[in-house]
Amino acid sequence: AAGVIQSPRHLIKEKRETATLKCYPIPRHDTVYWYQQGPGQDPQFLISFYEKMQSDKGSIPDRFSAQQFSDYHSELNMSSLELGDSALYFCASSSRTGGQEKLFFGSGTQLSVL
Amino acid sequence: GENVEQHPSTLSVQEGDSAVIKCTYSDSASNYFPWYKQELGKGPQLIIDIRSNVGEKKDQRIAVTLNKTAKHFSLHITETQPEDSAVYFCAASIQRGAGNMLTFGGGTRLMVKP
Numbered sequence: 001a002a003g004v005i006q007s008p009r010h011l012i013k014e015k016r017e018t019a020t021l022k023c024y025p026i027p028r029h030d031t032v033y034w035y036q037q038g039p040g041q042d043p044q045f046l047i048s049f050y051e052k053m054q055s056d057k058g059s060i061p062d063r064f065s066a067q068q069f070s071d072y073h074s075e076l077n078m079s080s081l082e083l084g085d086s087a088l089y090f091c092a093s094s095s096r097t098g099g100q101e102k103l104f105f106g107s108g109t110q111l112s113v114l
Numbered sequence: 115g116e117n118v119e120q121h122p123s124t125l126s127v128q129e130g131d132s133a134v135i136k137c138t139y140s141d142s143a144s145n146y147f148p149w150y151k152q153e154l155g156k157g158p159q160l161i162i163d164i165r166s167n168v169g170e171k172k173d174q175r176i177a178v179t180l181n182k183t184a185k186h187f188s189l190h191i192t193e194t195q196p197e198d199s200a201v202y203f204c205a206a207s208i209q210r211g212a213g214n215m216l217t218f219g220g221g222t223r224l225m226v227k228p
Contacts, residue, residue: 004157020218031214033214033215033216039221041222042218042219042220043158043203043216043218044218045215045216045217048215056215058215081182090157090158094214096214100165101146101214102160102163103148103160103210103214103216104150105150105157105158105159106157106158107143107155107157108155108156108157
């Protein structure tokens with residue numbers, strides 16, 4: 001079965017640079033969630049989109065923005081990168097149809113800020 | 115907001131033994147409780163979930179129990195195998211049609227010794 005695809009798998013950036021992370025949800029899924037996971041930490045919710053509109057917002061810094069496109073893929077844009085932004089970034093997708101939503105995660109993007 | 119606590123943080127068992135991981139949540143409105151298994155370098159994988167209208171759910175060697183009154187839920191793995199070694203996360207959310215932001219517990223590192 002098709003899974004959530006994230007790219008790139010690894011990304012190395014310098015401080016103050018920008019980064020763009022991409023997420024391709026499972027086909028026919030209408031909702032995308034972004035999570036940040038620091039080393040040894042649990043995933044923290046950043047932001048979500050449903051049918052291309054922002055749905056919920058968590059602890060996402062103002063330096064970050066995201067959107068969901070017409071083909072349902074999503075991009076997380078990160079500017080003015082800081083050392084503390086180094087983490088695993090996960091995207092999850094789901095379908096809200098039927099009322100019993102389940103989140104499926106991608107393999108993540110490991111971002112290292114030097 | 116929701117707060118989820120998970121215990122123990124590490125658990126070591128002998129192959130063939132059972133493993134139990136416990137979580138408590140704070141928001142009585144939470145109605146969806148998934149469990150994820152995360153292997154090194156991979157994204158969280160949904161292994162079982164339970165909704166607040168049932169007290170127990172089983173899938174082969176894995177079972178989850180929910181006590182809504184006490185606001186706690188547990189994961190039970192029987193006949194553990196070395197491939198069960200991973201970090202396990204519990205999570206809680208309020209599924210209300212408009213979103214499903216998961217709040218994760220701190221994780222349990224399970225080690226199954228051959």
